[in-house]
Amino acid sequence: MNKDFVYNYLERRNKSLAKPEQEKLRDEINELKRQSISNLKELVTTTIDNFKNNGVEVFVVKNYQEAKEKLVELCGDAEVIAKSKSNTLDKLSLSNDFGDRLLETDLGAYIVSHIGNDSDHPVLPAIDLKAKEIADKFSDKFGGQYPTEAKALTDKLKVEIRQGIMKAEVGLTGANAVTAEGQIMLLENEGNISLVTRLPKRHIAVCGIEKIVPTAVEAVKIAKAAAVWGTGQAQPTYISFIAGPSKTADIENELVTGVQGAQEVFLILVEGEAYSKIGTEEEESLYCIHCGACYNLCATWNLTGSMPKSKSVETVYDCTLCQNCTFNCPAKINWQNIVRISRARYNKEGKNTGNNLRMIENVRKFGNPFGENAGKDSIDELFCC
Ligand code: SF4
Known part of the structure; x- marks a missing residue:
């Protein structure tokens, strides 16, 4: 593992943590997750109702195998399926089903999808690879000369990714949180998730039911904590709340769905082991906000x-x-x-x-x-x- 990464992360994180309100935030996250998990059944029902009202079709499935089957069905014969980085989606091993049709759009995940890597870091999948190693492997695989400097290599790869997203008919994401009010919250720094959820006609989000919190107020606390502890930032660069397909009534006041963002939005909620863990000594594992701090x-x-x-x-x-x-x-x-x-x-x-x-x-x-x-x-x- 790259030691500089750990030291840089710690320096940034400690700066963010120096503010006294951060320890209070930790208590708040623990409490809001505890409350949400203890009311989970009720929250799931409210979530389904509110997403339906927002024009989002929700599927509740028992396990990840069922989630995968539903996802494959919803993707149909789309030729390009753009995927954001998501621990939930990664559990589905979608490349086995979609092969070259699947496009990883997070830079680190895109790199790893082409040249492989053993690390299982949830936020930074390519953190232990050097720019030269990446460039050499891409040059071997695709021909041409890939730059060996981080900035120039990023510039080249981001163009490849964006061109792929422009062709995608379906965009797949996880969710950092889902609110019972009917919103999918997504956090990112690169801007790829915004494109994945806006440019393709269909957006499908998949996540465990344990990610449900009552309202956007609790979700924003999770966004803040994930940034401070996970990457040492004061906040993530982008926070998106998606509450249904894009729409307009600008012409003759007629409601038309599908404008610049997705025309259809689907949410697949996975029960997994959540209900069986509630009330057991393992219940706390459901409080995870997947910030990656424990890995670092x-x-x-x-x-x-x-x-x-x-x-x-x-x-x-x-x-x-x-x-x-x-x-x-x-x-x-x-x-x-x-x-x-x-x-x-x-x-x-x-x-x-x-x-x-x-x-x-x-x-x-x-x-x-x-x-x-x-x-x-x-x-x-x-x-x-
Ligand atoms: S990823 Fe690790 S540190 Fe972050 S919330 Fe989950 S268990 Fe805690």
């Missing part, structure tokens, strides 16, 4: 490019339980507790890593995790508990 400051992620709190038996044991994520989370999620719960569950299900099993065996046999090495000057293997 996670020692394991910085070393391996994999986030240990993700629900995978391969990575969850990599967590050092340092609590950096918990102390830096704007939603105040107690992640080390969730990691412990996940480990306990995996253990019950008989899912352990080899190291873990050895450690348990050592504790049983020798009363310590290091086995026969205990008491010597140095140990051969160090296990994380």
Whole structure:
């Protein structure tokens, strides 16, 4: 991981955090998410009604597989499908269905879609790639000479992306929040999401029901917190609220939908595990606003490019339980507790890593995790508990 990135991020973030109101904002985010999740069923019903009134068709689906099927159906035979960066959309692995028809429009995601990258950072997918490496790989793939300076390379790639968006018939986005008043909130710095939601005829947004908050007032708090903690900005460059298709009544006062923005807007709400987590020790994981702060400051992620709190038996044991994520989370999620719960569950299900099993065996046999090495000057293997 690029150390300069972490230091620059910390410098910007600490400046933003120096304002006393930011700690208050953290309490507010925790409280508003807690309240929203506890009223989730009611909020989902109100959300559907209000989006319908705004001319948006809403589909509530059980899981990500159903979301994907609905999305594929709504995209039909569109030749170009412009996609914004979204953790929810990424879970659907849409390139398997759409192949070359799918255009990533976030610069980092566009780069990674062409040359690959192992990092799973939710906000900055290409952060560990150097400009020269990107330019060389693009030149190899597409021919011609791609500039090796960040600014010139950005200028070249942004033109490619914009030309693609101009051809798209469908624009796909996630949502940073959805309000029960009937608005989709989207945050960005590049301006690509604004184009994706305005230029194609059809806009389809997909997100988990846990992103619903009562009103735009709560959504704006999330926008602020995501910027301050996620990227160290005082606010994101763009905040969009989309409350239906574009419309006008300028000629003869006749209401016509489809002007400069999308003509049709669809929202797919995914229930996922939200309802099953409410009231359990894992409920707090639903408070996540996907700012990415915990990634930036996670020692394991910085070393391996994999986030240990993700629900995978391969990575969850990599967590050092340092609590950096918990102390830096704007939603105040107690992640080390969730990691412990996940480990306990995996253990019950008989899912352990080899190291873990050895450690348990050592504790049983020798009363310590290091086995026969205990008491010597140095140990051969160090296990994380
Ligand atoms: S867990 Fe907290 S720090 Fe991590 S992405 Fe979610 S809100 Fe941000």
